[in-house]
Amino acid sequence: MRVLGLSGSLRRASHNSKLLRAAGDTLPPGASLEIYDGLRFIPPYDEDQEHLAPDTVLALREAIRESDAVLFATPEYNASIPGHLKNALDWMSRPLKISPLRGKPVAVVGASTSLFGAVWAQAELRKVLGAIGARVVDAELPVPDADEAFDGDALAEPELEAALGDIAGRLVAEAAEHIATAA
Amino acid sequence: MTTLATQLPTGLWQVDPVHSTAGFAVKHMVVSTFRGRFEDFDARLESVDGGDVRLTGRVRADSIVVKDENLAAHLTAPDFFDTQRYPEILFESTSVSRDGDALIVEGDLTIKGQTRRVRGEGAIVDAHEDPYGNQRIGLSLETAVDRTEFGLNWNAPLPRGGVALANDVKLQLELELVQA
Numbered sequence: 001m002r003v004l005g006l007s008g009s010l011r012r013a014s015h016n017s018k019l020l021r022a023a024g025d026t027l028p029p030g031a032s033l034e035i036y037d038g039l040r041f042i043p044p045y046d047e048d049q050e051h052l053a054p055d056t057v058l059a060l061r062e063a064i065r066e067s068d069a070v071l072f073a074t075p076e077y078n079a080s081i082p083g084h085l086k087n088a089l090d091w092m093s094r095p096l097k098i099s100p101l102r103g104k105p106v107a108v109v110g111a112s113t114s115l116f117g118a119v120w121a122q123a124e125l126r127k128v129l130g131a132i133g134a135r136v137v138d139a140e141l142p143v144p145d146a147d148e149a150f151d152g153d154a155l156a157e158p159e160l161e162a163a164l165g166d167i168a169g170r171l172v173a174e175a176a177e178h179i180a181t182a183a
Numbered sequence: 184m185t186t187l188a189t190q191l192p193t194g195l196w197q198v199d200p201v202h203s204t205a206g207f208a209v210k211h212m213v214v215s216t217f218r219g220r221f222e223d224f225d226a227r228l229e230s231v232d233g234g235d236v237r238l239t240g241r242v243r244a245d246s247i248v249v250k251d252e253n254l255a256a257h258l259t260a261p262d263f264f265d266t267q268r269y270p271e272i273l274f275e276s277t278s279v280s281r282d283g284d285a286l287i288v289e290g291d292l293t294i295k296g297q298t299r300r301v302r303g304e305g306a307i308v309d310a311h312e313d314p315y316g317n318q319r320i321g322l323s324l325e326t327a328v329d330r331t332e333f334g335l336n337w338n339a340p341l342p343r344g345g346v347a348l349a350n351d352v353k354l355q356l357e358l359e360l361v362q363a
Contacts, residue, residue, distance in 0.1 A: 096256040103260070103267045130337065133260030181268050 001175055003027065003168075004067035005035040008074035008085040008110075008121070015111040015146035016073035016118075019164070022154050023071055023109065026165035031172045033071065036063050045090040057091045064092065064100040069175035071168065072129075074110045076121035086128065093132045101129065105174035107137035107167050111149060117142025135174055139167050191228075191236040191281055192310065192320055196360035198226040199319070204357040205242055209330075210349035213341065219258075221272075222246040226358050228279075228322070236279045238288055238322075240356075242272040262337040269295045281307055288324055292354075294333040301326045303356070310362070318362040325355050 005020040017035065024033030041056040043049075053061075064070060074081055093099050108125045110118030119142040129136050141163050143149050148156070155161040205224045211217035223246035231237045245259045245266035259266040276290035277300075286307040291298050308321035330336075330352045339347040 096253045102256070127339075130260070130262045131257060133256060133262070135261045135265075177268075 001031040001068045001172060001179075002066065003031055003033045003171065003175070004063055004070045005033050006039065006070060006072050006085070006088075007035065008072065008082045008125075010040050010084065014075075015113070015143070015149070016075050018150055018153070019073045019109055019111045019143060019146075019155075020071060022150070022161070023073070023164050023168045025153060026161070026168045028169060028172055031175075034067075036060065038063075039084055039088050042084065042088050042091060045087055045094075047094075050094055053091065060088060061092065061100050064104065067104075068179060069105040069107070069171050070101070070134075071171060072106065072108045072125055074108065074118055074121045074125050076110065076112050076114070076116070076118035079120050081121050081124050081128065085125075089128055089132065096133065099132055102133040103178065104134050105137070105171055105178050106134040107139065107171040107174075109141040109143070109164065109167060111143035111146040113146050115144045117144040117146075135178065137167060137170050137174060139170060141167055189281065189283070191279060191307075192362075193230045193236075195230070195363040196228040196320060197363050198224070199359045199361050200224065202359040204355070205240075206355045206357075208353040208355060209351070212347055213345045219247060219249040222248050226356075226360070228320075228360055236276075238274070238276040238279055238290065240272075240274040244270055244272050244294075263335050265295055265334075274301075284308070286322060286324065292326075292328065294328075295335065297333045299328065299332055301328060301354075303354075305356075313361075320360050320362075322356065322358040322360065324358075325353055327351050327353050 007014055007017040007020055009016040020035050027033055038056055038059055043054060092101050106129050108122045110122045112118040122140045126136050143160060155164060204220055206218060206220035208216050208218045221242045223243035226240040228238050244264040247255055247258050249255050273293040274290055276288050278289045280287050284306050286305050288303045292301045303324040303326035305324035310318040310320050313319050329350050331350050
């Protein structure tokens with residue numbers, strides 16, 4: 001089973017990219033996580049360009065289409081989702097009927113250096129994904145104080161690490177059911 | 184055909200889908216009633232053992248029709264009907280009765296895998312012969328359900344209070360049935 005990881009943070013030492021890698025290590029046998037690193041190249045959504053979507057948009061569509069599930073890790077910018085992530089999702093949503101996210105099992109986690117762990121951005125992101133038609137796992141994982149939240153590649157707090165594994169497991173279970181339903 | 188106004192039709196009656204409607208109505212943005220319908224559905228009324236009559240229905244949930252294709256796509260998504268996993272809406276009556284022209288139907292309604300007992304009220308129009316010699320009857324039925332009991336939970340808060348979509352939804356059937 002292929003889980004695609006999308007980080008809402010582009011910087012090299014991103015806490016959210018690290019959170020995705022930590023989630024990948026919790027996946028059950030038979031499932032693997034591949035982190036997509038092309039979000040930075042996606043231009044602003046433009047309806048005039050919808051039928052001539054740039055290669056960077058086509059590549060993301062294809063990556064989502066070929067995955068069995070998508071795990072998002074988002075920081076919180078001004079109480080909401082980072083603009084480039086929302087922009088990428090706007091591209092993915094058009095046309096809505098054939099969006100690669102339609103019916104796709106997805107889950108959202110998030111880390112921030114604040115006390116709140118990007119909890120608002122996670123809620124916003126789940127709302128956006130639901131509107132696009134994704135099958136959104138009804139769970140959140142706010143990782144606060146992200147500067148100190150990791151011990152190596154894993155979350156330092158055992159409870160957070162367990163919660164991350166739980167969400168990753170629920171996502172994989174949704175994907176397995178989705179595959180079984182579609183068969 | 185002669186039918187007493189207290190008797191339910193006997194035999195098998197099947198829906199004429201072109202001249203029947205399966206619709207819904209729900210309060211939108213607090214102020215108005217939003218309506219939609221399903222294009223693909225089946226219904227039948229038939230006599231069963233013991234002299235009772237049973238009404239059954241089957242709706243393809245992804246045949247929902249609204250005036251905006253993006254809204255239609257959202258309505259078939261997991262936020263609402265999740266038609267990929269739950270392609271059909273089902274109904275099977277547990278009792279059908281009439282009092283004059285008034286019709287009362289109780290039964291089990293299944294939406295998104297959740298089954299709830301509902302009671303619909305409406306009217307029946309007794310058999311009338313069409314130009315081709317077929318007998319036709321008409322059934323009008325309406326019931327109200329709480330969509331959240333079926334797992335259709337999506338909503339959005341409004342800036343000045345309230346939510347975008349009411350939980351109570353009216354289900355409205357106008358069925359033209361042809362004797363088999």
